[in-house]
Amino acid sequence: MVYNLHMERIIFGPVPSRRFGKSLGINNVPYPKKCTYSCVYCQIGRTFDFRIEREEFYKPEEIEKQVDEVIESLNDKRIDYISFVPDGEPTLDINLGKSIDRLKKFGIKIAVITNSSLIWRKDVRDDLKKADTVSLKIDAVSEDIWKKIDRPHKDLNLNKILEGIRIFSSEFKGELFTETLFIKSINDREEEIEKIGEFLKEVKPSIAYIGYPTRPPAEKWVEIPEERKIDFAYIVFKDKKINVKVMEKKEEKFGYTGDLTKDILSIVSVHPMSRKEIEQFINENKGDVKIIGSLIERNEIEEVEYKSEKYYRRKF
Template sequence: MSYDKKSYKYIFGPVSSRRFGSSLGIDLSPDKKCCNFDCLYCELERAKAVTKIENPPSVKDIIVELKEALIEFKNVEVITLTANGEPSLYPNLKELVEQVNRVKYTQKSLILSNGTAVLDKDKFEAILDLDIVKLSLDSAVQRTFRRIDRGIDKIDISNLVSKMSDFRRVFLGKLVMEVLVVEGFNDTKDEFLALNEAFKIIRPDRVDISTIDRPPAHNAKGVSTAILHELSSFITSAPIALASRKGLADKLDFNLDELRKLLKLRPQSKFDIENNFTQSSKLVLQQLIKNGEIKEFDLAGSAFYKIK
């Protein structure tokens, strides 16, 4: 049964996410797009950047719907705070997070933020109580960051990275960073080396790297899966998940020693292995598992492998 049939206004799903598992979403801006960025790659309609959500739903109304949804879908893994825009612009964010945590069962609570939540003291404190926080950082180069994300305020990238690092130090949940690659903007080695330095400071649990795979509101293009994979090789400071709908055309082939070295350098996601490894490499992985050399672990809903 879908939520369209039940005419829920704020809850949608369940949605199967490659990154976080089965999720019920909460739309904090159901009437129109409200975001403090106007990103080149945004899949929503073009809209002027704003600093607040117009006509925000009440916490009470959201929680009433969420309680019903959790009865209907007991097996969902995640409750996701999202919006037609930036969910951290919701004015009653701390109260909402508290109420979501109060009514959920075994589900994890998650927010999908463009990263600016850490720049505001109240929002910073509100999202501390979530189980998973996803923050975007499309570039660690000032000029590129402004060209891609086009925020309403002039954000200093060094300060943003510093605040994200401050958040990491006190946040007890899982911190996931996301990079969305736009052709001709942040698709170079230098861009990703700069991002790697930023992630050394932030110390996220996981970095998701993706590209445009639906028509954006602006004239922007994505890159190929092969380029995504090449760029990801420059991120050595955190486990990587390639959030691509397509696998590599030329699959990755490893012998036993090569795969040991790869997994020692950087954990690999189960999704990437399934989509990007040759069959012989998968058999090598199974041999390492059988030998007891590899550990499977969960990072914010995604399975990863690493050397013990």
């Protein structure tokens, strides 16, 4: 197995994904998290490395080689998607398009899950167009609300982003998803929901996912909206002829590649695991649950409590 400088895997999983089934994740932006946003609900914590310039992190041939090795090492080789879903924003990687080109040889659908913040750039849109499926984050269409929920880099401009989304949706031939997470008292006002719905009507995604955080958020004060707000958003979007789906939390099954410690670290760096999930993962793969305590002691992971449940995430 190949690791980057911080001994993290570039490839993780397969992990279960609410939208992409059994998904082999590509962490194409190295640890620690580099992002254009610092969303209040981010499940990997606050952004300390804020940036909007694209750069090279890994060589596309290195990513291809690692995907090849991971697929080879899997007992169950059935994978629904190869997904770019890194510690941070995948379009910060200047080699994104080149990496997608190389991964096509595996004959598995490729998805990119982006926060949309750099989509005003033509080179970013061109890279995203190479994927089979692109998921765009659209949490708000009003500047003040966008700033409160996604806490963008100071040089980003919401109108440019929304225009970039419009252009992309008119040009992209693949499957376009959108994702809107609602947070209580931030973007769940009826007026904003209506405005987001109007914008989504223009974008015409195949599926507009709506949801709320199901894992520990970056900020402790973040609360999920009342159920009636999610219902309201669902009805408003439906009424606008948008194919809307609510993202539900479900039991999840993680992939094992032969090294339990490294598997846990690579999964929790992008996808915090609950106590039940992590124990189940260790037991299924004949490990010792003491591994959790030793990873905490070594400061590699941290325990956080969310809705009376313990979760484990990578410690940055």
